[in-house]
Amino acid sequence: METAEIRRRFIAHFEKHGHTVVPSASLLLDDPTLLFVNAGMVPFKPYFLGQETPQWDRATSVQKCVRTLDIEEVGKTTRHGTFFQMCGNFSFGDYFKEGAIRFAWELVTGSVDDGGYGFDPEKIWVTVLPSDTEAKQIWHEVIGLPTERIQERGLEDNYWNMGVPGPGGPCSEIYVDRGPAYGPDGGPNADEDRFLEIWNLVFMQELLSTVRSKADFDVEKPLPAKNIDTGMGLERVAYLLQGKENLYEIDEVFPVIERAAELTGKTYGAGGEQGEADDVRFRVVADHVRSALMLISDGVTPGNEGRGYVLRRLLRRAVRSMRLLGYDGHALRELMPVSRDRMKLSYPEVETGWERIARVAFAEEDAFRKTLEAGTTLFDQAATSVKESGSTMLAGAQAFQLHDTYGFPIDLTLEMASEAGLDVDEAGFRSLMAEQRERAKADAKAKKGQHADTGLYRGVLDEHGPTEWLAYETLETESRAIALLAGGAPVSRLGNGEVGEIVLDRTPFYAESGGQAADAGIIEFDGGRLEVLDVQRPVRGLVVHQVRVVDGEFEAGSALHAQVDPEWRTGARQAHSGTHVVHAALREVLGPTALQSGSYNRPGYLRLDFGWTTGLTPAQVRDVEEVSNRALRADLPVGWQYMTLPEAKDWGAIALFGETYDESQVRVVEIGGPWSRELCGGTHVEHSSQIGTVVITGESSVGSGNRRIEAFTGVEGFAYLARERDVVAQLTSLLKTQPDDLVGRVGDMVERLRASEKELAKARLAQLLSGAGALCDKAVDVQGVQVVAERLDGAAANDVRTLATDVLGRFGQERPAVVVLIGVDGDKAPVVVLANGSAQSRGVQADAVLREVAPLIGGRGGGKAAQAQGAGTDVSGVDAALARVAGLVSDAQR
Known part of the structure; x- marks a missing residue:
């Protein structure tokens, strides 16, 4: 019986019994606690948790699932697969234990002619929770199962909960006896290879107040409405009904192995030590190709973080396994269409979306082939050298070179090293990675400091002490120049038009940090004026101003008046507070996992990078903009306070990943209380309405797993909208239409153009075929x-x-x-x-x-x-x- 037919029969059986058929949700269900949907009941969680009211009393589905915790075990056992399908039937306060057990038994043991699976009733065993006498009684007295084939198991095996306070209840699992060739007799308690679980019936009947572990929880009270959540493993049933040894040999998976065998010239199931190793690789290929196909179909793209990283790893493991089997060609181009042709029987979208799926997968393979060509040679040389030296440890420096020079992910190096019988100095690798990050930060600071030796700045700091920094309190100060630098050395004067660096004893200027651009302004002295071009902190405690003499001749030690451009500061405050608002809006629209990974803001403009594996839809971008502007209209209070880092984390403040913070004192900026709390040293408005407006102008990719939003704030935001209005006005005038009709009018023109192009293409083709x-x-x-x-x-x-x-x-x-x-x-x-x-x-x-x-x-x-x-x-x-x-x-x- 083909897998698609097993799936169809499941749906038909429960539909016949009054269940509403619910289509599979995407693997990328909007649940911040999950990377992927990993169980059939996940789409129904809001109903079981009481967050939403179900629209049906009973439902059934076949849900796509992905689990990647045991990815290294794929191919080594009969049970581990990354992509799988879970058939489920659900009751929301309707039928309970007897109904669930009857429905399952009828389908499992019903004759094939009558739409069942035709399992021999004499080979069915079940398990129940020892205290669940009701389920045990139903299995024995209603179904007629002998008591010797009803076994008891404890809370670890036969009790279900979500791991958090909420519904829970006992389970009853259905097993099929595969026969003495697979292990000893004695039921599931004796051997779970011979007795294979195919179905789990969950009886939700209790409300849990505290959950400490799977088997340690407190029951608050019985649920007022008892629910049913069941799950049947489609792949497991398939390999039992198809007479196969494992899930890799069923009709939806094995054709990929067959094609891989043709390409490699190897034989699956050849036996022997090498044959067994090859079989594992064949299974990895078949599993990962199918899983990648389904992930890409649901919108995942390869990346370096989160979902994208999982997909990238699956694709690269499949390609590399084919190379280990002896095939150096483009494996995915050969194998993925085979998987598509099998999976389209149940999921037509893999065929209709094939062009995009192929483009994503094949591009990733091309990139990885280049990485492998360069990196594999280096790894082999390093591994040979290590073995010849009598060691079994690949140095962290060698792993770092593979990563830094050839783009080898560390997990690939670990995997290759394991296959070669070697260990990797992971601590050394990570230490070098940390050093690289510090060098990058130092380089950036050096560029800002005209490449001067930081020792020069430290000398100023040691002699005069730290700068009195007053950017939060005032826009102007009476100051004195305590150091004057040019070309990386002290100087006594700067002539008209010359550029240098000046250190003040006190300053109102904000030095660039936290993504906020430095303040602009002027510094006046007796007989002249300096234009402030940039402000940096080359060493902690010291603020250095890059200046140009615009009038007069400046000498070190002069008394002066420092003045921040008030318009500049106003725009900067609007943009920085706007960045926090957009960040909070992103989390509100996309979920709490949409976290900032970097930002830059200057007066009237903000840029926010955040970890996300797929592009935002136009609707999502509009939602982020709307949430942001609603926060502005609400005139939310903006405040800040200092506390220890642990206190800030307990308070729910967000710290930018990768940044280093002082444990003893950090500054937490909040907008609207808990709506937005972030560690930040920037300058901000006092109320959100002072931001003026947030106008999102772009959303784009800035690398694998990272997206970027750009926006205008304040006057610049209104100016952008005015320009957009002028463009609309010009177009409506040219097309002699009204603004509300503009999109339709342009759309009509585009359609006519496309129609003309099609006619030209037809004419060209006719001319071509005439030859x-x-x-x-x-x-x-x-x-x-x-x-x-x-x-x-x-x-x-x-x-x-x-x-x-x-x-x-x-x-x-x-x-x-x-x-x-x-x-x-x-x-x-x-x-x-x-x-x-x-x-x-x-x-x-x-x-x-x-x-x-x-x-x-x-x-x-x-x-x-x-x-x-x-x-x-x-x-x-x-x-x-x-x-x-x-x-x-x-x-x-x-």
């Missing part, structure tokens, strides 16, 4: 095979493929024929090779011809005996490639 007959006339007879090998100037890949298909069709199936067409489209040379059945029977295979032809045009490709295609970038080799075809056809017939 098919002429190409057939040019066919050359090569030992009875008609060979058409022609160049098509100006033809793109689709044109080449369409024309080749038409030409081959004109020969029919009886006349052996091979068509090789190469287009010349700028600097690209798409190539298509087709061979009909008669030509294939003579030994001519399209993919074999392509393998010889493609390199002559600087390209590559793939396919099958009937059809192959590829592309090259060396159009100068087209004629030579076509001249090679006749000889290849001749050689193939020998």
